[in-house]
Amino acid sequence: SYVLTQPPSVSVAPGQTARITCEGDNFGRKSVQWYQEKPGQAPILVLYDGSERPSGLPERFSGSSSGKTATLTVSRVEPGDAADYYCQVWDSSSDHVLFGGGTKLTVL
Amino acid sequence: QGQLEESGGGVVRPGRSLRLSCAASGFIFNIYGINWVRQAPGKGLEWVAFIPYHGSNPSYANSVKGRFTISRDNSKNTLFLQMNSLRPDDTAVYFCAKVRGAVVSGGGLDIWGRGTMVTVSS
Numbered sequence: 001s002y003v004l005t006q007p008p009s010v011s012v013a014p015g016q017t018a019r020i021t022c023e024g025d026n027f028g029r030k031s032v033q034w035y036q037e038k039p040g041q042a043p044i045l046v047l048y049d050g051s052e053r054p055s056g057l058p059e060r061f062s063g064s065s066s067g068k069t070a071t072l073t074v075s076r077v078e079p080g081d082a083a084d085y086y087c088q089v090w091d092s093s094s095d096h097v098l099f100g101g102g103t104k105l106t107v108l
Numbered sequence: 109q110g111q112l113e114e115s116g117g118g119v120v121r122p123g124r125s126l127r128l129s130c131a132a133s134g135f136i137f138n139i140y141g142i143n144w145v146r147q148a149p150g151k152g153l154e155w156v157a158f159i160p161y162h163g164s165n166p167s168y169a170n171s172v173k174g175r176f177t178i179s180r181d182n183s184k185n186t187l188f189l190q191m192n193s194l195r196p197d198d199t200a201v202y203f204c205a206k207v208r209g210a211v212v213s214g215g216g217l218d219i220w221g222r223g224t225m226v227t228v229s230s
Contacts, residue, residue, distance in 0.1 A: 048216030090214030
């Protein structure tokens, strides 16, 4: 079965750039989504189709994918960006939604 | 933008059943697929089930297949999750989440409810 692997944690200082990776067998034609989740709150979609931002999301959030790795990049990190981040794909072969294990972003 | 609101959670003994509901407002419910996603305490997000906009051919995670049933009433803008034979490892916050694109299955989930807690314990 398809598995998405994320690093458990990433730490950056304010103003720096955070990069969170998501590894799968081959993203190929699969679109990758990214979610931000803060304690006690529902997840928020921050990127869809790999690099598209929903309206209202800051341009500091960007995404890319190549081969087996998709990357969420958060530029000029702010303390409010501290959260858990999850990647997600739709596996059309099984009609299943898959989430990565999540990455805790700590702002030092 | 739209809203989703879950209800029906609670404490239930192993082996019993529970039915969750998800009420939708602010968007055209009957043209969007909806998912149930859960999160066990201190754990990550786990997809549970998906139902297309038309209600046919739902799909399930292997962990719940045969025990859970997802359904929807488009006349009442409401989604359901019937959970049978509950186990302690079903304990989680259950979220309903709307697919971003109309009449499609894949893609991002752009509207989430706040979740309802289900605790399975003797």
